[in-house]
Amino acid sequence: MNKMNAVVLLSGNGSNFKNIQDRVKDGFLNMKISAVISDNEKAYGLQIARKENIKTYALKNKINDDLNNVLNKINADLIILAGYMKILPPDIVDKYFGKILNIHPSLLPKYKGMNTHQRVIEDKESFHGATVHFVTKNLDGGPLILQQKIKVDDKDTVETLKEKVHHAEYSIYPLAIKWYTDGFLEQCENYFLFKGAKIESPIQDISNIK
Ligand code: GRF
Numbered sequence: 001m002n003k004m005n006a007v008v009l010l011s012g013n014g015s016n017f018k019n020i021q022d023r024v025k026d027g028f029l030n031m032k033i034s035a036v037i038s039d040n041e042k043a044y045g046l047q048i049a050r051k052e053n054i055k056t057y058a059l060k061n062k063i064n065d066d067l068n069n070v071l072n073k074i075n076a077d078l079i080i081l082a083g084y085m086k087i088l089p090p091d092i093v094d095k096y097f098g099k100i101l102n103i104h105p106s107l108l109p110k111y112k113g114m115n116t117h118q119r120v121i122e123d124k125e126s127f128h129g130a131t132v133h134f135v136t137k138n139l140d141g142g143p144l145i146l147q148q149k150i151k152v153d154d155k156d157t158v159e160t161l162k163e164k165v166h167h168a169e170y171s172i173y174p175l176a177i178k179w180y181t182d183g184f185l186e187q188c189e190n191y192f193l194f195k196g197a198k199i200e201s202p203i204q205d206i207s208n209i210k
Pocket of ligand 1: 010012015083
C-alpha cells in the first residue's frame with residue numbers, strides 16, 4: 001500500500017505532533033507527514049518539524065486563504081489537527097470532509113470548547129479524558145471515533161489533568177490515525193464505519209483491538 005500523505009496543523013507546543021511523528025519513525029504508522037502548518041509563526045511545533053526535516057508553513061495575514069493555498073499544493077490524504085486553535089472555514093471543512101481528524105481534551109460530547117480541565121474540576125466530575133473525532137462545521141461536534149477515559153482524583157488540578165489527558169492523547173491519537181491509514185475507518189454518507197460496523201458511540205475499550 002502506498003504511504004499516505006498527512007499534514008499536521010498546530011498552534012502551540014506540538015507534543016501530539018511529536019508523538020505522532022515518533023510513531024511514524026518507529027514504523028507504527030505507515031504514512032508520511034509532508035508538512036506542518038501553523039497560524040502561529042512562533043509555535044514550538046514548527047521548530048520540532050524543522051528538526052525533523054518536515055516542511056513548515058506559517059500562515060500569514062489572510063490565514064484561511066493561505067491555508068487553502070497550502071492545502072491545495074500539498075494534496076493531503078489526511079489532515080491532522082493537533083492543537084490548532086483556529087476554527088477551520090466551512091469551505092475547507094466541506095472539501096476535506098472525512099479526511100480531517102482532531103483530538104479534543106474531553107470525553108465528547110461533554111465539554112466542547114475551551115478550558116475543559118477547569119470545567120471538569122468545577123463540575124466535580126469523576127471522569128475526564130480525550131476524544132479523537134472527524135471534523136465538521138459543528139465545533140467539536142463531528143463524528144466521534146475513539147476515546148480514552150481517565151479518573152479524576154480530588155487532588156487533581158488543571159495542570160495534573162492536563163498531563164494525564166496528554167498521556168491519554170499520546171496513546172489514542174496514533175491508534176485512530178492508524179485505523180484511518182489502514183483503511184479501517186470508512187465514510188458512509190455522514191457517518192463512519194469501523195471495520196465495517198457503524199460507529200454508534202466512540203470506541204472506548206481498545207484492549208482487544210489491534
Ligand atoms: C491537546 O490537549 C489537544 O487535545 C488539544 O490541544 C492540545 C494540544 O497539545 N486539541 P500539544 O500542542 O499537542 O501539546
